[in-house]
Amino acid sequence: MAQSKSVAVRNLYNSFAAKLLGYIHEVVQDKQVAEQYLQAVFNDVPNEIEELSKTGVNALCRLQVMARQKLADFFETFDNETDRRAWQNMSWVNNKHIALMTPLQQQVFLGVYYQCKTTSHIAKELNNSEEQIRKTLKECFTIIRNERNNERVH
Amino acid sequence: MKEYIDSGILEVFVMGAATDEEVRELMYMKAKYPEVDEALKQLETDMERIAGNMAIAPPPGIWDKIENEIDDLIRRDTYTAQPVKFRTDHGHNGYERSVPPDQFISIESESNHMRLHKSWRWVFAAVFVLGKIFLGFAIYFYLENRQTQQQLQELKTEIRELKKK
Numbered sequence: 001m002a003q004s005k006s007v008a009v010r011n012l013y014n015s016f017a018a019k020l021l022g023y024i025h026e027v028v029q030d031k032q033v034a035e036q037y038l039q040a041v042f043n044d045v046p047n048e049i050e051e052l053s054k055t056g057v058n059a060l061c062r063l064q065v066m067a068r069q070k071l072a073d074f075f076e077t078f079d080n081e082t083d084r085r086a087w088q089n090m091s092w093v094n095n096k097h098i099a100l101m102t103p104l105q106q107q108v109f110l111g112v113y114y115q116c117k118t119t120s121h122i123a124k125e126l127n128n129s130e131e132q133i134r135k136t137l138k139e140c141f142t143i144i145r146n147e148r149n150n151e152r153v154h
Numbered sequence: 155m156k157e158y159i160d161s162g163i164l165e166v167f168v169m170g171a172a173t174d175e176e177v178r179e180l181m182y183m184k185a186k187y188p189e190v191d192e193a194l195k196q197l198e199t200d201m202e203r204i205a206g207n208m209a210i211a212p213p214p215g216i217w218d219k220i221e222n223e224i225d226d227l228i229r230r231d232t233y234t235a236q237p238v239k240f241r242t243d244h245g246h247n248g249y250e251r252s253v254p255p256d257q258f259i260s261i262e263s264e265s266n267h268m269r270l271h272k273s274w275r276w277v278f279a280a281v282f283v284l285g286k287i288f289l290g291f292a293i294y295f296y297l298e299n300r301q302t303q304q305q306l307q308e309l310k311t312e313i314r315e316l317k318k319k
Contacts, residue, residue, distance in 0.1 A: 005224075006221065006224055006225065009220070009224060010217070010221070013217055013220065017212045017216070017217075018209040018210060018211050018212060019202070019205035019206060019208075019209045020205070021209070021210045021211075021212050022205060022207075022208035022209040022210040023205055023208060025208070025210055026208055034210075035212065035213070035216055038212060038216065039216060039219055039220055039223070042220045042224075043220060043223045043224065043227070045224075046224055046227065058168070058198040058201070058202075060198075060201065060202055060205060061168050061169075061170070061198055061201055062170075064169075064170070064201070064205070065169075065170030068169075068170060069170075095208070096207075097204065097207075112165075112166070112169050112171055113169060116170075116171070117171070118171050119162075119166055119171060131161070133162075134161060134162025134163065134165070134166060135160070135161070135162050136162075137162050137165045137166065137169075138160065138161075138162040138165050140165075141165050141197065141200055144200055144203070144204060145196075145200055148200070148203055
């Protein structure tokens with residue numbers, strides 16, 4: 001039983017560790033810290049293995065949610081608003097998808113995708129309706145999808 | 155249905171930001187309407203693409219650490235997830251980690267196993283080698299001492315015989 005659990009975790013690691021490490025690194029911008037978070041996420045995988053193995057569950061999305069929950073603590077370590085703003089400005093220059101988004105779309109996408117914020121939280125922050133924030137989030141995915149389709153054409 | 159898909163709920167769901175009620179509703183819609191299922195699958199593919207673009211291969215040692223931890227957790231079988239907190243020092247490329255309570259060895263722990271840092275193996279190896287050397291010396295000096303005692307005994311016997319003569 002223990003052996004099969006270990007094998008299942010290993011399979012998930014082989015399939016998704018690189019993608020998850022890349023995602024975490026985008027957030028923390030530090031190789032060592034990113035690796036520690038990756039380890040922390042996979043240490044919790046045995047507890048979630050049944051959920052992750054269910055039919056219809058996208059394992060990568062689920063692992064990203066687990067990573068986001070852990071990364072919520074990372075954002076708590078920011079000492080002040082300056083740290084927070086520095087983080088928001090530093091890491092997205094090289095991300096081609098995010099570069100194509102409007103400032104509002106970037107705020108929404110970064111908030112949900114990287115900072116684990118709910119849409120209602122962002123709506124409050126930006127003094128906007130939650131409905132509008134959700135539509136903006138959808139637009140972000142449309143941009144990413146269009147970009148992908150363009151890449152295919154070229 | 156289009157309105158439901160266009161509302162952005164699917165995007166919120168794949169990012170894990172949907173409420174429990176929204177998740178239940180979405181599961182129902184997904185099961186009932188194939189177009190919702192299809193849209194969700196497409197979104198998950200998008201998420202995989204985004205993640206694929208930023209993928210970084212983890213260094214080889216990471217899996218060993220995870221495997222050790224998992225094996226240990228399975229052995230202990232009393233595992234409860236602890237919150238972890240890592241952070242950068244903002245530009246110095248270092249990190250700090252708050253130590254979760256379960257990293258200490260509990261003296262009254264039910265487990266019979268104790269975890270040690272790998273660097274201790276060199277200490278144990280050195281103690282083992284030194285032990286062997288001392289054992290070798292002890293045997294050598296014991297044998298030599300025994301031989302000397304025998305020689306001394308022989309000499310004493312010879313002296314006694316000479317005195318008799």
